[in-house]
Amino acid sequence: MPNSRDFLRCSALAALLFTYIGFLLGAEEELSIAAYLLCGAGVVIALVLFDVFSAIERLVQANETFWQVLMLAGTLALIAVFHQDHYTLFLIGTIFIYSVAVLGINVQLGYAGVINFSGASFFGIGGYTAAVFLQNTSIPGSLTLPLGGLFAAVIGSLLLLPVLRTSGHYSALVTMAFALLMKVFLEVSEWLGGPQGLSLPPLEFMGINFAEDIVIMGKECSFYVKYDMVCLALLVLAFVFVRRVERSWMGLAMDAVRIDETAAACFGVNVTRWKITAFTMGNFVIGMAGALYAMMLSYINPSNFTFSDSLLFLSILLLGGIGSIWGVIAATAFMVVIPEKFQVVQEYRYLIYSAMVLAMILFRPSGLLPRKPRSYAMGGRS
Amino acid sequence: MDISLLLQFFINGCMLGMMYALVAVGFTLFFGVLDVIVFSHGDSVMVGAFAGLTFYLLGVYAVPGLPVWASAFFVFLAGMAFVAGAGMLISRFVIMPLRAAPALNTLLATMMLGTVMREAVRLFFPDGSNPKPFPRLLPDWSWKFGDVLLRFDNLALFVAGCLLIVGVAMLINHTRLGMAIRAVAQDAEAAQIMGVNFPLIVLATFAIGSAVAAFAGLMNGLYYNEINFNLGLLLGAIGFSSAVIGGLGNVYGAILGGFVFAFLQVVGTVAMPFSSAYKDVFAFGVVIVLMAIFPTGILSERQSQRV
């Protein structure tokens, strides 16, 4: 456990962070949203100028486990605060699920360097698998999660041959072509509900029907609380899994393949095997996230999984800092909440949103929280 | 499937192929010089079409005494000049600052730039979200051979497209500027040491590539008599696919790639039994298979990897 001074610092920092997020999520009027965003940006710039930011990073790295517990506690507190507010809970759930999907892409691109422009297509495959199984068979909802992942991985393997043989822009094209092809395929195939898409019965999980509101500790909460719990559990699982992949010989092998294939081969690293492993593992994680998203949405159709959605996943990964897990979660929150808060500006949303991403890429290319050199020990003190 | 029908499909395929080739040439030029994929190139095509339309509406073309179709030349010139300027600005403020960044950053940055261009035209062009009619600048003659209809404006556009491509190829292969561009494409540092003004060459390449894209946009407008703010999105993806099929960095490869993709789509529509919406599924599916067979495109230059 950290010493008392760090304990205080970390808790204060986490408290400030979550109050800010709480205010931002709760804000409705345009004026208050703009004020929050401006003061948030101002605070971050001030941090960087007074190099407090690097002090915070050292603090966080020093007591990593404690910081993770704080983050979990903060998120649960947020859900508790908004337990009545269906919409905000839906947003929080979306942040969790998108983070899991982008962590999947992170394994592919961040570690093994395999570019995947069809992230949203595998997300959709997971979703459609869950929909088809829930409609036609009576298997429990929770089982469709791994099934969604499995189907995404299996269909992903069709792309393995071209992806392995090509590199750089050429492999970018292969996955791009698959993304464009997949959307039209979903739209045209009748047995998948065609353009109407498919609706899903609510998730049944250990006897709890996820469609009715439930009472927790005497307070009547929105049914999205249950979904948020499952999404949070999936996120924690994915976080631990990806963190352990990174901090193991597998992660090291993937990094070697990403940075310099020839040199890695000369030291016994089987380049093809690691590209296949990373690509398939990534697709499995994305497929699982897709299945859960479909259940939460309870209705999916091809226009949810287009090429521009794949771009959204890649932009999130890039903004968070390729390879950095906390960066991915922070960037996901940023990229899901900000366009939602910009609803108030309506028609100009896409213009402002893409201009912001462009500016981010030009002026902060390493991302919000760039990846630190890996330290194998859990505590980070090795 | 009688012969006149086949001939008509062939003509359609050629027109489509020409448009894809013109867009693909831009992708290949930019990749050749800077090893970078400029994904806003598809939207430069759209901006070219809208620029041409604006100049037409402002009457910039109305040179007294000249017949309408002669003045079409000025609309094309104005549109291409505008987009060439825009291309130079893009290279100066988006591409060059990202030279040191990994390739993915530039790819995503240019994709976002494309979205900004699309939304800007949709919002700030008067009533931009609806399709806009494109004026018929070329005369309306057409010849009928049996059932096959050959229109003068299609023929004129196709010939103009060929001339432009041959012009670009000649410029790249037979002029001092072209030699400088190829030198930079091979090895930017070595070229600079030999006195090649690298930033100037990059600006020139972007000007040429963007002008060709503007021509494709204007050709799209004249051929379909309609332009909309969304035409750049799919055209960009197809242009990129064509450039890659042909082999990035190879101008002739881009032209071949463009026509291959066009005929894939035509075959996909004609030969496929089920609904023709599958033609994109078919076309992109073949692209994936082609990449598995030719990992660096069909006419790719053989670059041995220095170890």
Next chain:
Amino acid sequence: MNKVLFSCEGLTMKFGGLTALNRLDLGIDEGDILGLVGPNGSGKTTFFNVVTGIYRPTEGRVFFDGKDITGASSQTVFEAGIARTFQRSRLCLELSIFDNIMIGNFKRHDLGFVSNIFRRKTFQKTCEEEVEKAIELIRLLNPELVGSIHKPVADLSMIDRRRIEICRALIGKPKLLFLDEPSAGMTHDETNQLMDEILAMKSDERQLTIVLIEHEMGIIGKVTTRCAVLNFGEKLCDGTYQSIVENPLVQEAYLGREVTEDEV
């Protein structure tokens, strides 16, 4: 005479019209330090690349430790026991010193899914052992590096990077080590210091065989037990350092021939 560890017969490598290696026959005994010398572009690095599977040889056979490894993949060549360094150092600059060294140790790592993800306790233990091993290896070369073992390699000087590359090659306990111009980019006395360190490592592992590509003749003379001279892809001669220096063919290849009166 100890056992012949490595031999190649009629090894040829053609890049289109260019013949980089022309029917090269070479034998290396266990425990030897062979100096591979020759002017630039004489095929020395190509020889390394062909043996380690980066290029497939056009003709000829390659035998190592009794096995035929002609055209084998880089990975199988490494598993057979041949490790190498590169002329332009190809370290993973973003990764830490420990990571870079561990890349050379993949034969011993258990890359299984279970052990890496679920059995974290055992993984942590093996990880600590590996860190000890790496530190022990680095201490031989440069003790100061031990402190910053988890720092990225990008901040290190040229000579330290070269040391890390050598550690990466040696951590896997290879039988044959290919050193490709270790002195490239370093000052004269740095190179000497590096050579002494390599000799020190060689002394406590009797059967380690080294093939060294080097331009500085002083080092070749001091370090190698035998030399081979390549010129335009062909082997001019083979023997001790003294014999090759006096060999007229070698002198001509390096310094050119005096032109007699009537030839002008």
Next chain:
Amino acid sequence: MMKKSVRWPVFGGAFCLALALSAVPVLAKDTVKVGYIGPLTGGNSAIGLGARNSADLAVRLQNADPKSKYQYELVALDDECKANIGVQVATKMAADAKILGAATHYCSAVALGTVDIYHRFKMPAIVWGAVEPKITYGNDYPEIFRTIGTQEYQNKVAAAFMRSQGYKKFAIIHDTTDYGKAHKEFFTQFITAGGAEVVGIFGVTAEQQDFTTELTKIKALNPEVLYFGGLTPLGVRIRSQMDKLGLKVQFEGTSGIKSDAYISGVGPALAEGTLSFLDGAPVEKLEGGKAFTQAYAQQGYAQPPEAMGIFAFASMKQIIDAIEKAGPSRKAIVKALQGLKEDDTLIGKVTYDKHGQNAIPLMTKYVVQDGKWTVWEDSEYASGKRSLIKVK
């Protein structure tokens, strides 16, 4: 820079000050909120923006009326014509208890996705633009209503009309969205029942630019009529490319292309003679039509009302009248709407059947004459002065 220990208080202080600054005072008078959801970005944004303005017009007229019991505030959200965004904004609106009712959706896929949400939160929703039958008939939720007719009814009228014009051979192009697919299915069903023949069916994606190949294949099948199930952007491209390929056949569209943008897109000459069908009567034919157009112009909206403006206005007006009559509670509003019989609205008499579908949809046939959509009965085509394209 600053000493370490000084830094923390400065950073904390600045943060609290910023939070305090942003607390905004809440409006004094009690307001009642009503909602609108439609496509404000993307390809159908023209229709969506026009409908939003019309719904906003209904709210402004009500607020200007002194007798109104409440002050109304319109909450307009953008569903981008995408199901996942639609579900997101529908949840946002339905979950906000202060919003009592909403005029929702032009894109059928989105409407299908959100009906469950409105039912779950018991919020009355009147669909102003989506014509897919399953939105109302696919469920028996009391909260879902629809003023506009369904594609089924529209195609029944269209098929009967085309048969009366003596057309026998039809070719169909439709976009692969649910809107296009439903039109294709219903029109094929009704036209073949009447003995006509469908020579070819072609599905195209909404983003497709080039149709020369499909149109050449259609030309070979030489149909008498080309039926297009889809929206204006695609309709404009297909019509102009038909002309380029010399495909001189009668062009018949659906409610999707009944907009001024279609005529300006292809130009009056090419648009001449195009047929389309739309629910309700044309604005100028409606009693309140002129008043609506004047009021709309008075407010100075940036976009024209487009084809669906009158339906959005009528839907919003019904919700407001229900609130005035039954009071600001969602259940009461649902009951009030269900009770409507022959309710006099801008688009004519409205009665809701047990599925919430407007039982007496009025279907009008339109033809483009001299660059304007004119009602078939008033056009010179009906009087015989001009004739539709009849291919021998």
